Amino acid sequence: MSLPILLSVLAAAFLHALWNALIRLGGSKIRAMVMLSLMEALVGAAIAAARPMPIPAAWPWIAGAGFVHFAYKFFLAQAYEQGDLSRVYPIARGAAPMLVAIVSAAFALDHIAPMGYAGIAVLGLGILLMARGVFTDGESRRLLPFALGSALATATYTLVDGMGARVAGDAVGYVGWLMIGGGLGFAALMLGLRGPAMLRARPGEWAVAGAGAAASYGAYAISIWAMTIAPIALVAVLRETSILFAVVIGWLVFGEKMTRAKALAAVLIVAGVMLTRL
Template identity: 60%
Template sequence: MTLFVFLAVLFAAFLHALWNALIKVGVSKVTGMLIMTLVQGGLGLVVALTRPWPAADVVPWLLASGVFHAGYKLFLAFAYEQGDLSRVYPIARGAAPMVVTGISALFLADAIAPAEYAGILVLGTGIAVMARGAFRNGESRRLVPLALGSALMTAGYSLVDGLGARVSGDAVMYVGWLFALDAVIFTPICIALRGGAVLRAGGRDWAMGSAAAAASYGAYAIAVWAMTQAPIALVAALRESSILFAVLIGWLAFGDRMDAGKALAAGLIVLGMMLTRL
């Protein structure tokens, strides 16, 4: 991996943490997530219309992915209503690869290397320490199941998108339609849960949501490009530095409480994720 690619992947990891921070800082997390989804949906539709239409056997994968993405963002928005960025993000980001690795081993016949088993153990330890910190420090206990729910949805769409993109044979088309369908599915769910008020947003809300959409799209685009320039496993492992960026943003920008337990947990989660990806 060249220095330029290395720095680009680090920047992508920062962008991923940044869009989460932008959603967290908004008054309404659900509204911010909805604005981000609508902006991404528009961009996705523009891209999708430049590609061939998806075949019939791709549509079920897209629909399933749209449902998982909607669930992921709802759980994440609700978790941010309950807890700090530096507490929620590592749990939500860290638990997903454990689930994906386990399901892949059980149902997809993927071989699991010893390092991956070690990574799952380290990951589980780090998540347990992070969750325990929430209970000990008087934070809302609701953030833990909500963050874990987000992780389960992430695992779901990761598996569905990985298989669906292969079926489609055109990842660009697949992702474009995915973003567009995501907006179609996510919007009525938000309205049903929060009422029409969720659509009422000021200029600042639209600016923050649009910035989050740009950061999210940029993080994804850079990561995909980097995987064409360097080994996929190395890129995937380096992206997990986003957890450290999120913890630092939460601590330095939002004034999140930082102690030895949280720092240790974040380090264990990053180490565990790298072991499962390499």
């Protein structure tokens, strides 16, 4: 992986942590996710309008990815209803690269050097240590099934979108159409289930949702672009440095505790990323 790709994916990681932090602001996390999804659809429409239409072979990938992204958003919002950013985020993000690496190796989607797998293992250890407070600090264990469901969806859409963008040949346009379909689909279903109260918000909240949508698009478009020219599993692992950003945001913005275990986990995560570069 070249240095420009590395730096681009790190920027995407920060943007991903940022939009997750914006979801944590305010009251209902489901409502925040609905608002974010609608703004994502607007951002996606603006991007898609400036790009060529996807080739026919790309549409099944876009449709399939839309269903997976719906599951991801649903599980993630439910998890944030139950737990803190610095706990939910590591669990939700942590299991995903392990699954991606296993599937990539099993189906020979990309070649990964042994040192790359070592980095994945060290990174996974750091992520597990980061999330251990669920069991030791008296936090709600109800977040676990939702966070793990989000991780499974993340692993699935990482593979689906990585391959779909390669088929489409245009990562930017692909993600734009994905955000249109996924955003409108999630918002429509949640509005149907919970009613128009999901849209009752102050102008400032819509501005935050718009900022989150822009960060979400930037994070994912960069990552999908990187997956078209670098091994999918290693890009997926490098994206998990967003956990470092999320922990810092949780500490400085939300006042979440910074313990020795979290500090050690951060060191392990950085070490894992460095191993994937060797």
